[in-house]
Amino acid sequence: MKQIILSLLIIPQLLIASGSRSGNTPAPSAFLLRSAPPVVRINQMGYLPSGVKVAVWGGPADVVVREFKLIDSASGKTVFTGFPARAYGAYGPFGQTYRLNFSAVRTPGTYYIETPSARSPAFRIAPDVYKGAADFCLRYLRQQRCGFNPFLKDSCHTADGYTLYGPMPDSTRINAIGGWHDASDYLQYSTTSANTVYHLLAAYRDFPKVFGDAHQSTGLPGANGAPDVLDEARWGLDWLLRMHPQDDWLFNQIADDRDHRGMRLPKLDSFYGRGHERPVYFCSGEPQVQGVKYKKMNRSNGVASTAGKFASAFALGHALLRKTDAAYAKALLAKAQSAYKLGVEKPGVQQTASVMSPYIYAEDNWSDDMELAAAELFGLTRDAGYYRQGWQYAAMEPVTPWLGKDTANHYQWYPFINLGHYELAKRAKGNDRNRLTGFLAMGIERVKPKAEQNAFYRGVPFIWCSNNLTAAFAIQCYWYGMLTGRDHFAELAQANVDWLFGCNPWGTSMVYGLPAHGDTPVDPHSAFTHIGHFPLDGGLVDGPVYGTIYGSLIGIRLAEADEYAAFQSPLVVYHDDYGDYSTNEPTMDGTAALIYLLALKENEGLTTEASRRRPAR
Incomplete structure (x- = not known):
């Protein structure tokens, strides 16, 4: 869960509606209503x-x-x-x-x-304006590694962890070491981690030529004969295997919002009353704690939302690694099938747990996760049963619900686009393929009319993690073009890429250090920068939020004068300031989606340049 300043632990429901205003932050009406000075905004890449x-x-x-x-x-x-x-x-x-x-x-x-x-x-x-950008963003994921951290050259969270909500007695010790920290806090979620793994694997599968080999599997410098993107994906796969240790066991998260009591570097984490050991929450498929003092439980009613993400990551891992590590790939396939079986047996969502506040990752959909898993398993096995099941899941959610809307709760519809539609469509023919590409188009068409009403072609809502939605939506537009050969969403897709790299009201890139010569974040909400003074190279920050959201947040105090003050508005705000946890915190899964998008764009440049140089016949 995204970091909350000190012990305030107050995250509003991320709805585009007015909420109670804090006396600590300006309400939208407090923003100056005069017009900003004339500027020309560009994609700095x-x-x-x-x-x-x-x-x-x-x-x-x-x-x-x-x-x-x-x-x-x-x-x-x-x-x-x-x-x-x-x-x-x-x-x-x-x-x-x-x-x-x-x-x-x-x-x-x-x-x-x-x-x-x-x-x-x-x-x-x-043609090379995106060259090396996807590899650059892998720096952020290496910095987020848990267990051995190659950036710090030190280890953290090596006592994880003790179980909660499982069939075993509470406080049973299991080995759950590894993976990535979710954001600038040190919680770890299976859903965001599996989605990150999947995007890294898919990026290599679809655009292998853009990735280099400059790091070992440990993340330390030095080539090892494998692309760095696969090394990073395998780091995540190793952790997912620990979180699915046997066929009927699946774990959902490590740690909880007690993490938010203060900023510190990861090895100093001791907020759970058991030294450095942290809780590991089981996927029970039943309600779990959502803020003790609020006497509230989350709305978990199944495990498919988590199980489907595990299964798709394992299945794609098997497909890409079976030629280089057959034994490991065989284990991944077995785990893909056992995770998928759990999802079939327990349909529904496994939401996250919290202890001190009532706010969680309140995922409400799961059929998209199972569709993606079914598509990947069908691709591996050619078992028609997976194809039929994939279609059943696809029909349950033709369009990801936030598309075209102005409101959504935090991570309510996750991942932010339906990856299963694309993967199933690649394996479909005729009317089946047309219907699936129609689902993708239907979602885009719900956003497009909103986008075409403003010069930035902005149709993605400014809810928390708006940049994650922006990267995901651009991918959906490009996928539709790749499946159909049609380019009528090309301008909309590019507008979302341009937005992330400076064609926005503030004229700033939303990625730390990218491009090197540009205006990019330098003061993100992170202990690594605030305490350690380390760069967060490649991290995609959360992104702008509606003025109504910003005005309702408690605990935001900008540490320095706002360099973008002239470009804030009642509509939307963004601050490159450590004190703004709502807009300027990098996230692991958002960065992974961006890595896929940047690999796509770099490959586009390579492809068009190769076509230009090809001699005419």
């Missing part, structure tokens, strides 16, 4: 020659942009003059906004955009 290329102008309502120029930064010559198709009106801090489309320019080079009122930073157009 740059643009692919054959891709969609759009910048956004924002500024006062009384300024009109009739044309813009793309200027070669070396020669100072104008290479393209564009004319905005329409004015999009007010958005966030801006009284007026325009989309500046220069997709017609394909010549590699370094450029800037100029209007009479504003000029953009310089950026590149080149």
Whole structure:
């Protein structure tokens, strides 16, 4: 669960509705309502020659942009003059906004955009603008490792842990060492970890050429003959195996919100009354504690939401590792099948537990997880039973419920898109394939009308972890194009990528240290930076939240003056400040989704460059 400052432990229901206001933070009405100064926002990573290329102008309502120029930064010559198709009106801090489309320019080079009122930073157009970005983001996951941590060159949480809610007596000792810390706290969740593993494996499966080998399996520097992305995925798989130690045992999380009592480096964790040993919560499929003093229990009613994620990660791990480590892969297949069986036998959700506060990862869907698992197992075994079951699960949730909505509870619909639709569609033919791609299109079409009403093409809601939703939604758009060969969501997909790297009201990348020359987070909500003064290279921060959410949070006190003050608004806020735990905390699973997305974009550049160099026949 995302870190809460000290002992306040208050996370609001993440609904886009007004809540009680804290006296410690400004309500949305306290934000200045004057318009921000004119600016041109760009994707700081740059643009692919054959891709969609759009910048956004924002500024006062009384300024009109009739044309813009793309200027070669070396020669100072104008290479393209564009004319905005329409004015999009007010958005966030801006009284007026325009989309500046220069997709017609394909010549590699370094450029800037100029209007009479504003000029953009310089950026590149080149096929290699995303080169190395996916590998760069693996740095954050290595830093999040639990057990042996290669960044600290030290070990932590080596006493995990003692069981709760299981068929065995409470406090039974099991070996649950390893995996990754979930975010800037040190809790560990099976759901986010399995989803992270799956995205890493899928990224290598789909785009193997973009990953390098510069680290050992321990995470320490040095090539070992395996891509670093597989080393990282295997670190996660090893932990998932410990969390599913026998066919009828499945564990859901390590530690709970007692973790949030204070910031410290991981080896100093001792908040559970048993030295350094932490609780390991069993997937009981029944309600578990959700804040003792609130006399509340969570709404767990099955295990399929966790079991399905385990099964899909194990199955894909088997597919990718069976040629290089047959014995390990065989064990993964057996665990995939036993986890899937648990999901079939106990449909429903296994939500997380909390002790001090009533707030949890309140996942409410599970059929998507079982669909993905069924698709992966069908791909391995060609057993038609898995295919039929996958279709049954697909029909239960054609569209991920948050798509097109403005509200959702924290991690209510998780993962944030239906990965099963894509995997099942790849294995389907004819009408079955068309129906599944139709499900993907249906979800995108629910977001698209909202997006097309503003210059940033923003249709993803500003709920907690909005950046995670942004990366996931971009992937869904690209998957639809890959399955159908149609590009009519290409501009929407690229707008979500651009948003993450600076084409947003604040003009900042949402990824620590990426790109190296850009405006990126430097003061995230993390003990690693705040106490250890370590960089969080590659971490995707939570992202902007609605002003109504920010205004209702307790315990937020910005540590420094807000460098983005001119671009905050009643609509949405973002702070690069340690004190803002709602917008500036990196997450493990969001970063993993970003790794997949960046691998996709780097591969797109490689593919188009190879096509350009191929001699004509």
